[in-house]
Amino acid sequence: MPELPEVETIRRTLIEHVKDLKIEGIKLIWPSAVCGWEDKAFEDLVTGRRIRTIDRRGKYLLIRLDEDLTLIAHMRMTGRLNYYPDLREPEKHTHVVFRLEHGEVHFSDVRKFGRIQAIPTPLCFSGSSLGKLGPEPLEADFTPAVLKDRFGKKKVFLKAALLDQTVLAGMGNIYVDESLFLAGLSPDRRVDTLSEEEFSKLHQAIQSVLQAGIDAQGTSFRDYRDANGEKGMFEEDLQVYGRGGKPCHVCGQTLERVRLAGRTTVYCARCQR
DNA sequence: ACTAACCTGTAA
DNA sequence: TTACAGGTTAGT
Numbered sequence: 001m002p003e004l005p006e007v008e009t010i011r012r013t014l015i016e017h018v019k020d021l022k023i024e025g026i027k028l029i030w031p032s033a034v035c036g037w038e039d040k041a042f043e044d045l046v047t048g049r050r051i052r053t054i055d056r057r058g059k060y061l062l063i064r065l066d067e068d069l070t071l072i073a074h075m076r077m078t079g080r081l082n083y084y085p086d087l088r089e090p091e092k093h094t095h096v097v098f099r100l101e102h103g104e105v106h107f108s109d110v111r112k113f114g115r116i117q118a119i120p121t122p123l124c125f126s127g128s129s130l131g132k133l134g135p136e137p138l139e140a141d142f143t144p145a146v147l148k149d150r151f152g153k154k155k156v157f158l159k160a161a162l163l164d165q166t167v168l169a170g171m172g173n174i175y176v177d178e179s180l181f182l183a184g185l186s187p188d189r190r191v192d193t194l195s196e197e198e199f200s201k202l203h204q205a206i207q208s209v210l211q212a213g214i215d216a217q218g219t220s221f222r223d224y225r226d227a228n229g230e231k232g233m234f235e236e237d238l239q240v241y242g243r244g245g246k247p248c249h250v251c252g253q254t255l256e257r258v259r260l261a262g263r264t265t266v267y268c269a270r271c272q273r
Numbered sequence: 274a275c276t277a278a279c280c281t282g283t284a285a
Numbered sequence: 286t287t288a289c290a291g292g293t294t295a296g297t
Contacts, residue, residue: 002291003292004291005289006291009295051274059291074292074293075291075292075293076279076292076293077280077281077290077291077292077293078281078282078290078291085280093281109280109283110280110282111279111280111281111282111290112279112281113279113280113292113293114282114292129293129294138293146290160274163292165292165293172291173291173292175291179289218291219291220291221290221291222283222291223290223291224291237287241291261274261275262274262275262276263292264289264290
């Protein structure tokens, strides 16, 4: 579920509650949600440390604890990290409970795809798939030239290239489709056919769609919620995602719904070339 | 470069 | 009952 704007929103809403709080205990309700350690070892490793900061890289959250320990969390499709100021019973799909000095953080995930990994901070990038991620699309050093360079000699569809986390970190099915609409580019264009002007338009579209997503606190098309359990507002601004068969907001033509790179893809055949 | 697998829930 | 869902990875 969560793509870059949703993960960033979780990061922001979580850290304001948990900064510098000590983790006093862990409850592993479904231990498979935690990887890299035996249950007891994970509990011992994490218990007693304080949460200092939370970083984000692509769709990964990096929860930095004392003494160079990092919890790498990925929500995949339906994962949530909820902060509660009080103690409460875990819900049906809650897999891990972090008991803090004040309140609790619950990791929940209906589909059980999400994972939390504990890793010494210096090993973060070598010891996980984080090391292979492409650039951060909202950082200042991400330019049209960098985008072109990341596509390299590939000949794949734009849709596939933008979903590839090693090309660019953080885009998923919603924001790829929205970016391509805003850029006026068809998802089945091959990446090696773009002009300089089209690279610029795509770069601009990616940055403005992702920033708008963050500003709206994410898209709650289905399950997504932030750390306070709040929905995001970006669904109201979606131009194509989830709108297959409906009229294009710009030209009125019926939006196409096809399968590309294994994912449902919606676009306007008139506005996107 | 596509498909299956990992899971559960919801809607058609 | 079947298809499909904001993701990733491992297999043809």
